[in-house]
Amino acid sequence: MSESHERKKQPEIVRRALLDCAAQISLEQGLPAMTLQAVADAAHVTKGGLLHHFPNKQALVQAVFQDLLEQLDAEIDELLAEDPESHGRFTRAYIRAFATAESQGAANWNALPLSSLTDPEMKTMWSQWYAARLERHAETDSGPNLGIARYAADGLWLAGFLEYSGVEAETREALAEHLLSLTFKDKT
Amino acid sequence: MSESHERKKQPEIVRRALLDCAAQISLEQGLPAMTLQAVADAAHVTKGGLLHHFPNKQALVQAVFQDLLEQLDAEIDELLAEDPESHGRFTRAYIRAFATAESQGAANWNALPLSSLTDPEMKTMWSQWYAARLERHAETDSGPNLGIARYAADGLWLAGFLEYSGVEAETREALAEHLLSLTFKDKT
């Protein structure tokens, strides 16, 4: 959408645009629609230009995924820093990142688990990230109740994904708040 | 896999094989890998034979999805009939169908929400099914706690999907049991 018609060469910007466009396409139209041509067009580059940044499609998809993971990581860290209560801190950040409204919009890493369902290589990427996080926050975020809260956040995110008709948005938002409250009065 | 090498013509069996193979492929290798050729090969039929049963790909995909929905529907009804307790009956059936171990294996309708994430048309199919079920069981399965339990079941199912390494299988199974217990002592 940026009117970069006569910009001088800025490879990092182009690369960023490619990653963003690829993520957006796979989010809105599904991964099968994320063809090299479509991504290149959306980023106002030719297919040759795209293939200069990413040697093949797999590299592109993988880079998109890794990028999304890093964005999510940063978001989580930010939310962690804002939380004064220690117990269940990561779980709350997780819930806020996935199931809350403000993240539902612009954040395109919502497409994350979507892609990961398909490709086995990303399955491992995701599960490794998740396992690492869990281990890192083992002292503050263990116990079945917090686990259930996180799983519910996943389900909530999934639900917000399936019904694009925003009718239930408020309901889900309320449920997210309820989930957050559960992480405090945890009695395990 | 069935050695139907020299069987006489049994169109219904072939049709069933096509549906099953298509579902399995989309489950294991993702929807983009579910090409007409791949499905036909897996079902030991030519592409022409496949296109005799389903006029085009969209019809095939749709039929697969609808078939899976019907299987799920039957499974849910069966679980409903076995449950003596009325309150939270549907929620328990839902949890058992999705997050429990026995369903994790052979039941290929586990691929259901997976496909639905991709195609917008199936999004509506799924959300309609879900909405209809919720309305039908409104008297027994309302309230935020039961909703959270269902969402958690979704997340649990998703987790079992992402980490194919079966290490956490028991943990998830235990969590599923915990979820079931939550549906009884519901205090809303």
Added chain:
DNA sequence: TGAAACATACCAGATGGTCGGTTTGTTTTT
């Protein structure tokens, strides 16, 4: 015999990917 259940052959378009070349930016040399 005729209709349904398949197989075979084929096609137009799209897809991922390669290759040679052109433009732009940076470094080195003088």
Added chain:
DNA sequence: AAAAACAAACCGACCATCTGGTATGTTTCA
């Protein structure tokens, strides 16, 4: 400081393959 040398960024044309789909056969069943 200017020019030469080099490399990175990007384009445009091209290709082999695969895609969904059609048209036309051939076999099986009622």
